[in-house]
Amino acid sequence: MDFVTSDGIKLYYERKGNGIPCLYLHGGPGYWSKSFQHYAGKYLEKNFDMIYLDQRGCGRSEYSLSKEYSLEKIINDIEELRIFLGIKEWYIIGHSFGGILAVNYAYYFPNRTIGLILSNVTLCMYYSFMHQINKGSEILGIEKPVIKKDDFKSFVDTFYFILKELLIKGDYFKLQFLEKENKKQLDLIDQSLQSDPNFQQYVFSSKEYFQDFTLLTKNIKKRVLVITGEFDDAIGPEHYLSFKFENIVIHKIKSSHHPYIENQIEFKNIIEDFIHKDYQK
Template structure:
């Protein structure tokens, strides 16, 4: 289904399952929700009402805008909540989606039941620095100290060389064969590159959002992967939620692909404990 925003953007939404509502916020930035809904998402639908949302300018949502500010993306989430007549819900973020989930919980706490954060970055600068460090080690090159505007240009240089050698996605997967599962689902994905370009060039998205975690009073489940070099396997240790529960899985950046059973069970147990 499509939900229209007050600035005439069509947001693609799928609602499946039964139970407490949970809005899923995908990563990327600039990806979509289909790869999650067709894998571990289906394992959660007997326990939660899963709401899969493609962010504006991403996947099956419309992209006829250049307004991708954090305030606007948070308003989109609340538009979905209102249109679906939800009083309170969980926010589930993956990767970049964690920035949206945590900010929503901070600014819209009255509508937030709790947070489920899977392999999220809450400090994109720290995560890109980790990728540069790990990529330099893989390429066996000297790691340079980078500052300010040099950060992203250095990252893109490392990424380009890793892609050229067909080893970039080893940063995301414990077992690279698991990438074929997502590749099959993503065959229909039509990228809208402006969204990603905007996010990765705007200073507001490079703030250290780990500082917000200590202000959030809602329960939070933090799922991380032992082999997640996309954001850093220890990135979650910088979070300071008042009611945070850590769960480390034997996976890379996509536990819903690599360890779907354990991933889903951790979420189900968390929700049962908090209800």
């Protein structure tokens, strides 16, 4: 199904399941919602009225010809979709980069947010990319680079260099998966994935997205479930320690970056327990 934003961008979404409205925000930046729906939908749709959204410029949604991919615009897309669907309030599930969107939405629209479910999210891309640079250097067997924090260009260039070398060696999967077979299965789902390269380029060249959004967490009063992978080297397995939500529930799970693939039943049970406690009050 499609929804047209106020600036004329056609966004793709699917809505399935019964229960409490819940929006899923995918990672990337520049990924899509199809894989999460494939793996987690059959579990979550028993308790949630799930809405799976491909962000502007991502997956099955239209590209912005004007390259309008600002954080404010994407957050407004989410709120416009809520109004379009006639939903009073909803849970937000964010994965990876989607955590930045989820937390900003909850910050700006607290009265429309029941709670947050943050799975393997980064709330500070500088921290997470720096972790990838260091871990990637370890995998490659090279010296960890020294980067000045205020040298943004050098930081991004170094990240791309490490990423390229890991891809050449066939080792990039080690940052995101426990087993290479999981990556192969995901690649089959992603065969038709096409996203606007300008989306990722905009995010990676914008200091707006590299802000430390953990600073927002202390201002969010809603209940927050944080699921973190013990072996998640895409965001850093200790990144969650910097989150300062007032009402937080944390679950460490035996997985890397994709617990909805690698540990499906525990992932489902943690989320079910969280929402049931909300509605037993």
